[in-house]
Amino acid sequence: MPRLNEQDKARNEAAVRAAMERILRGDLPPGAKADLKTLAELSGVTRTGFYAKRNRDGTSCPGAYQHLAEEFARRLQELQDAGEVVDPRAAQIVRLKEENALLKDRIARRDGEVAKLTAFRALAISRLAAGGWRLAAGGPARGNRAAAVTTPTGGRSTRGGDPPCVGGPHPRGPSSGPGAVRGHPHREP
Structure with a gap:
């Protein structure tokens, strides 16, 4: 890989700084995070320039843009500490x-x-x-039917229907609800 000349390096640094400002403003592409990968993609440089390298003799050599990566990390941390979410x-x-x-x-x-x-x-x-009250089957738990209860005296009481018969339960069935019998056998029509 050819070495960068000073002009290319300066142009790349300017692109990295512009991308850094864009990211720190919160202007990120869809699905991107505020990290070095996005910084490299937006600036058009490889990520390897942000990291230190090892020479063949084992010594460490700073990356071409490592100082910018450190500045980016520092500024991002300062924003996060201030409560801003980039x-x-x-x-x-x-x-x-x-x-x-x-x-x-x-x-x-x-x-x-x-x-x-x-x-x-x-x-x-x-x-x-x-x-002494008993709930009849098909009471309030069965939907919209009227709740029928048997009174302690044995008469049948319903909500919203005819009053209970004095002489005991209605001989022809319930006076309200589905299948109700209209009229009253103990009274004249």
């Missing part, structure tokens, strides 16, 4: 973590509400059972 992917990760925490809190609150309502339901059912 990398849009990192900003998205921070935003998603905050949303995740809010959603977890919301789920915990809803779970608490569901637990309270379940306890209230169990208490209400136990109080009805203790008072």
Whole structure:
């Protein structure tokens, strides 16, 4: 590989500095991160210039643009320490973590509400059972049907239908809901 002359090296350094400013402003190509790989791609130089090299005798030789890589890393760290997020992917990760925490809190609150309502339901059912009321099959758990309960006196009571018969359960079936019998046999029409 041919050696860089001073003019090529100066032009490449200017391109690296321009790319560095672009990245530090947050102007990144889609899918790119704020790192040396993106810096090399945007400036048009190889990444090897950003790293130190070893000579054949084992001594270390600085890369052609290693000082720029160190400056980039330092400036990026200063921005991050100041609270600025240059990398849009990192900003998205921070935003998603905050949303995740809010959603977890919301789920915990809803779970608490569901637990309270379940306890209230169990208490209400136990109080009805203790008072001698029995829930009929097809009650509120079955969708839109009216909740039918049998009263302690044996009469059938429904929500939204005819009043319960005084003489016991309705002889022709329920007075509301699917298959309801209209009219009342104990009353005149």
